[in-house]
Amino acid sequence: MTHDLRRKTADILALKALTIEMADPAIAWGWAMVDGERYSDGIWALTALTPPYHWSEMVDLVGQIVREQGLAEPRNQDEATRWLAFGHVEDIVAAGGEDFTSLKLVSRLWFDHETEDLRIFYDLKHAIREVEANGVQGHVAGLTRENWKARLVEICSDWLAAHDRPDPFGED
Structure with a gap:
């Protein structure tokens, strides 16, 4: 697979x-x-x-x-948003924080569906925009213009570690 x-x-x-x-x-x-x-x-x-x-x-x-x-499907809307988010969050980590498009997609999932554990991505999107434009932001503690990519990767890695990879084939 x-x-x-x-x-x-x-x-x-x-x-x-x-x-x-x-x-x-x-x-x-x-x-x-x-x-x-x-x-x-x-x-x-x-x-x-x-x-x-x-x-x-x-x-x-x-x-x-x-x-x-015999595929497994998401059991509810929150799980479906997590399944969709998982790949995009992996993309952000793989790109070393350079994949802002994936961050916007995950942020939009939170905005549209309000899956609580996706809220951080909405906050990150706004924090990064503000810190890049103004040098300061008030959304994510410790995120600065100098470290936002590293913090983004760290937060994404933590999120991935806290969530199961979607397994529609039931092979894990």
């Missing part, structure tokens, strides 16, 4: 649970499942779709694939 397939699967199942548009990523996920030799009728039907895509059709096919493949 590749890390990429696990992440794509977790992301699609989280998007489905949160009712966020997923047509293009779902098609790409279907092909990743084929590449990973995880075949099923639903996978073949998904990869055969052509635009325009319809939400209900996507949801039905992803649900069919979940059943056929």
